[in-house]
Amino acid sequence: MSTAAGALRRAPLRASLSRNRRWALITSYVFLVIFAIFFLVPPYSMIVTALKSDAEVARMATNPWIIANGITFDQFRILLTQADFLIFFKNTLIVTLCVVAITMVVSVLAAFSLGRMRFWGSGILATGIFLTYLVPDTLLFIPLFQIVKAVGLLNSYWGMVLVYPTLTVPFCTWIMIGYFQSIPKELDEAALIDGASHMQMLTKIFIPVALPGIIAATIFAFTVSWAEFVYPMAFLYSPDQQVLTVGTVMSLIRADVYKWGMLMAGALIAAAPPLVIYAFLMDYYIAGLTAGATKG
Amino acid sequence: MAEVALRNVTKRFDDVEAVRSISLDIPNNEFVVLVGPSGCGKSTTLRMVAGLEEVSAGDIYIGGELVNDLPPKDRDIAMVFQNYALYPHMTAFENMSFGLKLRKFSKEKIKKRVDSAARILDIVPLLDRKPKALSGGQRQRLAMGRAIVRDPKVFLFDESLSNLDAKLRVQMRTEIKRVHQMVKTTTVYVTHDQVEAMTLADRVVVMNNGAIEQIATPQELYHNPKTRFVAGFIGSPAMNFLRCRLEGNGTGRHVRLSDTIRLPVPASRAARYAALDSKELLLGLRPEHITEPRRSDRDQAREFAACTSTRKAARCSNPKYRELLRFRIAAKRRVRNP
Known part of the structure; x- marks a missing residue:
């Protein structure tokens, strides 16, 4: 009897739960579609424009959202053969790889010491590092200009290798501190007892276990250095030293003449490396790598 | 090693x-x-x-x-x-x-x-x-x-x-x-x-x-x-602690729990406790030491009326015990474990 009554009481509850769930799903999908359209329109416009001829882009009568006169790769060909695009690309690649390497070495070491090795003032220092991230580069470039000039790296992409870490290191360190702190402390104690030095503990235990965090930080550092605009705009002025972001814009916009096709082709090629990096690293970016270390 | x-x-x-x-x-x-x-x-x-x-x-x-x-x-x-x-x-x-x-x-x-x-x-x-x-x-x-x-x-x-x-x-x-x-x-x-x-x-x-x-x-x-x-x-269920008084009786000794309840101190220990005669003490009594009364102790046994013999021994980790009993001695003289 009581079971039957219980079943009756449960039935409307289940119905109401499933109704709630349906509404939640519908709302989620509506917003998902709106945001997908919002974020996919610019890349679509880029692709369409990059595959058009200059003549078609200039013709106002045609629909800008479709390719009416057939696909052409002329924009890519001209960009890669006649413009300085490849130089910008090479410079950006060198700067980004160096910055990512420097950032990861500095921030992993800093985060390990701040997050795991208890010492006086480590908490304040960790907060201080993060606070430096809050100073915008549009303010920071003025004092940095003096420094870059003083070390003789003005108008050299090596100057970017020097200044970009001011943007990447604080945030990456902050991400890594969080990851390192989430690793159970018994793990380093076990490693200490097993005979590991602090360096061995870092390389053999912490880095493999905190790999998702390191990958997140790497992606962040890569994206920031690849897309940085303010510093190269302020510190670089020769085309042979220029990076993609500023170089493409400066070489393809002459006064009020915009080479839209090439600009879009350049933007597409420039966007490719971060995409590739995401695609490769996201496979490894799995949460819960510490599963099994301790009692779940 | x-x-x-x-x-x-x-x-x-x-x-x-x-x-x-x-x-x-x-x-x-x-x-x-x-x-x-x-x-x-x-x-x-x-x-x-x-x-x-x-x-x-x-x-x-x-x-x-x-x-x-x-x-x-x-x-x-x-x-x-x-x-x-x-x-x-x-x-x-x-x-x-x-x-x-x-x-x-x-x-x-x-x-x-x-x-x-x-x-x-x-x-x-x-x-x-x-x-x-x-x-x-x-x-x-x-x-x-x-x-x-x-x-x-x-x-x-x-x-x-x-x-x-x-x-x-x-x-x-x-x-x-x-x-x-x-x-x-x-x-x-x-x-x-x-x-x-x-x-x-x-x-x-x-x-x-x-x-x-x-x-x-x-x-x-x-x-x-x-x-x-x-x-x-140490011990589960824990030892009971009862306020008592040590009484000397010639060479023998007793611990008195109430006016009518007294327990003899084993002869082997009686001499050791001589200095504590007439002092208020705590008697530690392990649950397994509480047994059915012998014939000679029947009068005292009446005082140990088992109140609410309840609480199944589920909480008790020792399978030897099937039930937890709670006793009241005279005027609620039971002392809780620390």
């Missing part, structure tokens, strides 16, 4: 004294269990022996060597943690061999040692698995394997079984004892579970408030507790 000695060891965390000047000698190959309530300083003591906590005062010796300033890796100890602390990115084999690799053992020797430890713990088929693919009991075995494989001077266990379910805990307890009998090594085991302490230990160290209350064999601890804390802490 080595003896461990603690001499007036103290640990202070800022103003709090977690361990207060304790001294302890653990001979070679002995299995010592540190037991006590949460926060009594037992884990801190173990961590000081391991070198994971610095000693505020006093000395710790392992194998006769002063180790106060020695880092954990140079103390030649192995520790099994409460939550296993396995390296999640390594297989069981790599977990066990990590310490040996760091100590530059040859590959053949590492394999030999790991295989031998895995056989002892019956985890040979699991060596290729990562910790997340192991059950709680298997992880616990692996954690023990990681300790055994090093062949250390001292094994340290920090509440190692408290994460396991009741059945597995009993099983692993037997396993730990078996392993200790096979791999004769000095062992310090920390637990708050007195059953674990009583079944595993050669000697039990009962701690309370950062100090040692008593060091004794499980039997000695149970039958001759030195302090009221030990008497109340």
Whole structure:
């Protein structure tokens, strides 16, 4: 009897739960579609424009959202053969790889010491590092200009290798501190007892276990250095030293003449490396790598 | 294999004294269990022996060597943690061999040692698995394997079984004892579970408030507790404490519980308590010592009316007891356990 009554009481509850769930799903999908359209329109416009001829882009009568006169790769060909695009690309690649390497070495070491090795003032220092991230580069470039000039790296992409870490290191360190702190402390104690030095503990235990965090930080550092605009705009002025972001814009916009096709082709090629990096690293970016270390 | 000695060891965390000047000698190959309530300083003591906590005062010796300033890796100890602390990115084999690799053992020797430890713990088929693919009991075995494989001077266990379910805990307890009998090594085991302490230990160290209350064999601890804390802490259900008065009666003595209830003090102890005549004392009475009254005690028995004979013995871990009985003596003179 009581079971039957219980079943009756449960039935409307289940119905109401499933109704709630349906509404939640519908709302989620509506917003998902709106945001997908919002974020996919610019890349679509880029692709369409990059595959058009200059003549078609200039013709106002045609629909800008479709390719009416057939696909052409002329924009890519001209960009890669006649413009300085490849130089910008090479410079950006060198700067980004160096910055990512420097950032990861500095921030992993800093985060390990701040997050795991208890010492006086480590908490304040960790907060201080993060606070430096809050100073915008549009303010920071003025004092940095003096420094870059003083070390003789003005108008050299090596100057970017020097200044970009001011943007990447604080945030990456902050991400890594969080990851390192989430690793159970018994793990380093076990490693200490097993005979590991602090360096061995870092390389053999912490880095493999905190790999998702390191990958997140790497992606962040890569994206920031690849897309940085303010510093190269302020510190670089020769085309042979220029990076993609500023170089493409400066070489393809002459006064009020915009080479839209090439600009879009350049933007597409420039966007490719971060995409590739995401695609490769996201496979490894799995949460819960510490599963099994301790009692779940 | 080595003896461990603690001499007036103290640990202070800022103003709090977690361990207060304790001294302890653990001979070679002995299995010592540190037991006590949460926060009594037992884990801190173990961590000081391991070198994971610095000693505020006093000395710790392992194998006769002063180790106060020695880092954990140079103390030649192995520790099994409460939550296993396995390296999640390594297989069981790599977990066990990590310490040996760091100590530059040859590959053949590492394999030999790991295989031998895995056989002892019956985890040979699991060596290729990562910790997340192991059950709680298997992880616990692996954690023990990681300790055994090093062949250390001292094994340290920090509440190692408290994460396991009741059945597995009993099983692993037997396993730990078996392993200790096979791999004769000095062992310090920390637990708050007195059953674990009583079944595993050669000697039990009962701690309370950062100090040692008593060091004794499980039997000695149970039958001759030195302090009221030990008497109340060891035994399940716990010992009953009753206010009483000691009365001398010629050569014999009695403890008087009420106007009509008095219990004779065994003749062997009567003389020892002479100085306490007429004093208010506490009588400790283990539940199993309360039996059906003998014919001669019938009058007194009436006073022990069992009130509410309720509370099923489910809470009682000892299967010997089927029911918990609560007695009222005269004017509510029952004293609660501390």
